Amino acid sequence: MHKTNISSIKSTGIKGLLIRQNWQLKALNPNLISATMNIHKNLSPEELKQHCLRLGVATLGENGTLVIRTGQFTGRSPKDKFFVRENASAADIDWNEFNIPIEEAYFLKLREDILRYLDQKEEVWEQEVYAGADPDYRIAVTCLNEWPDSNLFVCNMFICRTPGELFIPEWKIIQAPGFRADPAVHGTRQQNFAVISLAHKTILIGGTGYTGEIKKGMFTVMNYLLPKERNVLTMHCSANQGADGDVALFFGLSGTGKTTLSADAERRLIGDDEHAWTDKGIFNIEGGCYAKVIDLSPEKEPQIFRAVRDHALVENVTFFEGSNRINYADRSVTENTRVSYPLAYIDNAVIPSVAGSPRHIFFLTCDAFGVLPPLSRLSPRQAMYYFLSGYTARIAGTEEGVKEPRPTFSTCFGAPFLPLAPHVYAEMLRERIDRDEVSVWMVNTGWTGGGYGTGERIRLSYTRAMIRAVLNGSLKDTITQPHPVFGLEMPLSCPGVPSHLLNPANTWTDKALYETESRKLAELFRENYGKKFGEKEKEIGVVSV
Template sequence: METLATLNTLNDLLIGDNILEQMSVSKLVEKIIEKKEGILTDSGAISVKTGKYTGRSPKDKYIVKDEMTEHKVDWGNVNQPISSKAFLQLYGKVINYLKKKNELFVFKGYAGADPEYRLPIQVITEFAWHNLFAQQLFIRPTEGELSNHTAEFTVLFAPKFKADPDIDGVRSETFIIISFEHRIVLIGGTEYAGEVKKSIFSVMNFLLPEKEIFPMHCSANVGNDDDVTLFFGLSGTGKTTLSNDPNRRLIGDDEHAWSQKGVFNIEGGCYAKCIHLSKEKEPQIYNAISYGSVLENVVIDEHTRIPDFDDGRLTENTRAAYPLHHISNIVQPSLAGHPKTIIFLTADAFGVLPPIAKLTKEQAMYHFLSGYTSKMAGTERGVTKPEATFSACYGAPFLPLPPTKYAEMLGERIDRYDVDVYLVNTGWTGGPYGVGKRIELMFTRAMIQAAIHGDLKDIPTFKENIFGFHIPISVPNVPSKLLKPENTWNDQQLYKESAKQLAQKFRLNFEKFGGVHLHIKELGGPIE
């Protein structure tokens, strides 16, 4: 059987004259323009298009099944197995392909802001703009750190290399393969840069629990009193928007870990969804898109070079990648203490969940495992009405281990650090999508501020009788009518029927978590 030693290795690849290592942002920008990979916008950001794939390709993601992973990984539709033989075959092909390139770009850095737990990585790319993306999203080493840097995981990104499904053991031309034994991520057949970011996040989700560190798909910020808040939520729920608070310092917008010392950011940058981005509603994100940032699939005016963030003709999944230091009020380095508050964000297009509810530990574990939000009509081909979407731990595509492992780590920390947990609905009220209206951002912000500042601790709650939520009877600066969902519907009977239908979807989804303690299911889920 072939091994890495019998194939052309990384060392063979990295000794050529075509290697451009650790280039500055300015030099990478020059290369991108010279190679016609992208154009400059009016703010100095680089605008690129990712072609056929404008989002992740989850059906083309694999983990090598070997002695290290066979009995640890939660195999299935998310974590698809691939043999070592197939991986090594593709690895050799990708190495040979990249060796023939006139230029290859190498970034060396870290995943993990805590020096005790960080992972040294290197990202080798065919495109200059992908290397700029890596430099903006991961943690850059100092000169001293770079001199002692030895990569423990390598990403090989060859977007123009296409696999042959008939002989390479994969489903299509596209592949994202993680080998934990060989510490390599192979990416080919797609130009979407988010695959790099999320592959390393998947790696961290496998490695960190072995050190009793809880990896989390969440944003995080901290107040002047060192009060840390975590925001969990799927795409479109407001995770990035709500964690960017001018009165609090940002730790990070997407990936964190919780150790015995506290919370640390896994990344050194932000990858914000920017469809309908405006300076008025999200000034910090808008202003962060400056020189050195990367805009993916955003429509740019040909003459003025001004982005049109409302134009989704290329994709609704338009993205902006920028380093954390483009945000003015951040924590440097991206480390903080233990969280006092956790917010679960959901965009409920059925309009039945309350805008805010206090969760017990059992409810927190239940809703963490459920990871609910809803797809809206028109956002994906074939979606004509709201659809319930469940993604375990608010990040199922990036979890190599069983979701219950991460939920147990959450529950243990809620107990140990006496954390308050709230469910916040940033979706619809007064009826479903198309009938009701989206909950206003200023009310959502007011509710979150009240939760973070402890203003809800002394406010009585009432128990909602379908999901069992504990809803505050009032929240400062929020209309009381808004707090009880059924009061915002014209037809309260229709509200009850809709709520019961969604509750049943929760129950059916939760059946897959067979190993969960019964009290989590009984005390955390909808009332039978």
């Protein structure tokens, strides 16, 4: 068996490692000892790459990148994410379809069995990393992975500790794609699972090789700890910074353009997905990017395209026949093809990824009805209403079972990752918008001239031009007109964008049908808001459509 001379350590098994790190696993069977266990600790990306190739869990693609398949699951499985019901946190958790309770006894049994499973492996991989770029708020995380490709993902997506730095682990992630839960024994819905215990400071992931479960599991934890314990707002958004230090945030679900629009050659990238907003400013929770690569090209997304290189990890793509060149247009495995890479792979990224408070906020929505304006300015009341509504179209492949865009409302543009009640995040956002006098805009990256299947997707070049006009001040005093149904203020002109596109009614041949579809979507907004929220949320989002 291959051994790494410096970074790999011989161990008395998983139990021995965890006890040495004070992981408090008293429930483990004392006979769980493997004298031959090889624990590869804090390997470099190059070392992990060689292990992936040695074991055949990855294929070498062009530019030295690694290509993997994540197996049965090519997206997250929100119905299989659980929070352990614990006395200290039970009253704070917003128990719903994304925060599903599971009893502690099931967690303890699951933890014992997944560790027993790993203990029987000849080798496993461990990384010591941080979640949070600001040292005042970061959390030390130890990740234990069954396979080296998952460990490389951890290297890419979290913030690696400095060699020789004192590392005191606070949280643990234990991930074993090959372990299958027994619902009758472990209390899960099916064989795959992601289980979070706040009391034990542990995330257990098994039965799925989709690496996104790792990063979103820790993001969910941060969405509990930072707002509740540190009065810090956590956000599902990307962020970038202009030459004069101005910061912009881009809220949106996967597939709406957070990664694409924040990777702008004219601005410095702070991060593409997860951020926190303190009294000082913002910081990136992650150390890397996890970008969709379906139809990736150097023309449309040059920075992301250049980031697909040595030590990047590409998921669920295929090669052109007879080559190791990736066919980004191939959807045969999934629409949700992805690449993870360090933030430093983006030219002129902000590292460490800490910046001041934002000057502009964009809510990205992929409107499947094709009726929302491509750009609109929101009043403070509208900002809260649309933040709580979180409307978009769920893009195919991001979650299991989604095959084509469908209208959905995801609270705060990140409902699957929010453990606390929505008003907690909304009130914190409102306070910061008011305090820092932030302008808020809605950007439709979806359809125009008709809904999905009839109209066409708004061009990326036009969307970039509209955002650039906001950021450079071109639209500060622009003349607007209200949308007749939604009341959104639509600019009448924008540099680099045909004026007729700015009012979506102009792009529809059948104007009566446009009005019908607009009112249909407005009714969905009203139904969602009335059904989903309590008095605290309704007090925050006082505007309606």
